[in-house]
Amino acid sequence: METRLVAVDPEHPDEQAIAAAAEIIRRGGLVAFPTETVYGLGANALDPAAVRGIFRAKGRPSDNPLIVHLASPADLPAVAVPLPLVDPLARRFWPGPLTLVLPRTAAVPDETTAGLDTVAVRVPDHPVALALIRASGCPIAAPSANRSGRPSPTRAAHVWADLRGRIDMILDGGQSGIGLESTVLDLTQQPPVLLRPGGVTVEELEEVIGPVRIHPAVEGRPAAGPVASPGMKYRHYAPATPCVLVEGEPAAVAAHIATRVRQERAAGRRVGVLASREAAPDYDADVVLVAGSRTDPSELARHLFHGLRQLDEAGLDLLFLEGVEPRGLGLALMNRMRRAAGYRIERAGAGGPHAGGAGTGGDGAP
Numbered sequence: 273m274e275t276r277l278v279a280v281d282p283e284h285p286d287e288q289a290i291a292a293a294a295e296i297i298r299r300g301g302l303v304a305f306p307t308e309t310v311y312g313l314g315a316n317a318l319d320p321a322a323v324r325g326i327f328r329a330k331g332r333p334s335d336n337p338l339i340v341h342l343a344s345p346a347d348l349p350a351v352a353v354p355l356p357l358v359d360p361l362a363r364r365f366w367p368g369p370l371t372l373v374l375p376r377t378a379a380v381p382d383e384t385t386a387g388l389d390t391v392a393v394r395v396p397d398h399p400v401a402l403a404l405i406r407a408s409g410c411p412i413a414a415p416s417a418n419r420s421g422r423p424s425p426t427r428a429a430h431v432w433a434d435l436r437g438r439i440d441m442i443l444d445g446g447q448s449g450i451g452l453e454s455t456v457l458d459l460t461q462q463p464p465v466l467l468r469p470g471g472v473t474v475e476e477l478e479e480v481i482g483p484v485r486i487h488p489a490v491e492g493r494p495a496a497g498p499v500a501s502p503g504m505k506y507r508h509y510a511p512a513t514p515c516v517l518v519e520g521e522p523a524a525v526a527a528h529i530a531t532r533v534r535q536e537r538a539a540g541r542r543v544g545v546l547a548s549r550e551a552a553p554d555y556d557a558d559v560v561l562v563a564g565s566r567t568d569p570s571e572l573a574r575h576l577f578h579g580l581r582q583l584d585e586a587g588l589d590l591l592f593l594e595g596v597e598p599r600g601l602g603l604a605l606m607n608r609m610r611r612a613a614g615y616r617i618e619r620a621g622a623g624g625p626h627a628g629g630a631g632t633g634g635d636g637a638p
């Protein structure tokens with residue numbers, strides 16, 4: 273299949289481009305489009321055959337349900353039961369990076385929900401996404417537009433690299449502003465359960481609806497057996513290059529990574545670091561990519577997936593990631609980085625790495 277790559281102005285998308293994309297959606301085809309979180313791979317959410325096409329193109333396990341994207345909260349009753357908490361949440365966070373899990377209606381096919389009796393729904397905050405949904409005249413089911421297991425795409429080039437030849441069209445609307453996927457909140461439980469941290473923080477949710485329970489898989493390794501959100505059990509966001517996440521106080525993290533980089537390079541390995549601007553000069557690594565300032569989690573979030581993809585293409589043997597405080601957007605960052613590292617985590621401080629007398633870094637930029 274030939275994949276059309278069409279550039280659109282992210283603020284004022286060209287009507288013709290949107291009409292062509294909507295026509296593909298209506299005919300049961302697949303269109304990748306930008307959202308404020310990451311790029312999505314869209315199909316008509318109410319068309320079982322079209323939705324099966326998403327799973328085929330991504331190589332996604334069929335038991336992992338999709339998010340249904342709406343142009344307006346007013347369209348919700350067609351696909352989901354609007355439980356009482358929807359109203360205050362929608363008022364505050366839609367359009368935006370919040371996905372709500374609700375009882376589904378009969379209109380939503382099993383393919384979209386992977387057979388669950390709930391459906392995940394959100395209204396994206398992006399002019400291109402909203403124009404596409406409106407022009408298509410149907411809700412759009414869209415997972416992140418990456419091959420299954422790869423980091424989510426935050427640029428059209430990432431989608432092109434993963435899905436070229438497997439989908440009909442990519443709408444290129446530039447870089448995604450948030451860079452991490454939406455927050456997923458299950459409203460069918462009391463209190464509501466956070467299934468995936470994302471662009472809307474727990475602190476912001478609790479301001480509106482009171483206490484939220486954080487699912488244990490959010491902060492730790494997913495348990496074996498039945499899981500609340502099927503996406504939890506898959507290896508996600510994973511570079512092919514082995515990856516280590518270092519957690520602890522910022523200065524200790526930087527010192528730990530500086531030492532580990534020296535050790536690994538002394539052993540003949542090529543090493544990369546996805547670094548904060550503050551700590552980057554400490555690392556004498558083969559490749560040091562700056563993701564942003566460690567005082568600005570939103571900057572780190574915007575560059576995380578692009579950074580992982582770039583480091584993965586650099587032919588390295590080992591990657592190090594700097595942990596951040598798991599608060600606010602930091603909770604989502606740590607969730608994605610722990611998965612990227614396959615839960616290979618080293619704790620900084622407490623005597624430092626088993627370094628055999630290595631110092632504390634700071635010996636100049638590469």
Ligand code: TXA
Nearest residue numbers: 309311312337338390391392415416453454501502503
């Ligand atoms: O920001 C986002 O959410 C992006 C953009 C494109 O909107 N989409 C996205 O979709 O990240 P995806 O498929 O990569 O992640 C959807 C997550 C998965 O972890 C899935 O298991 C969970 O939502 N999910 C979907 N439906 C669910 C349901 N009915 N119950 C529980 N979890 C559900």
Ligand code: MG
Nearest residue numbers: 415416417424
């Ligand atoms: Mg995904």
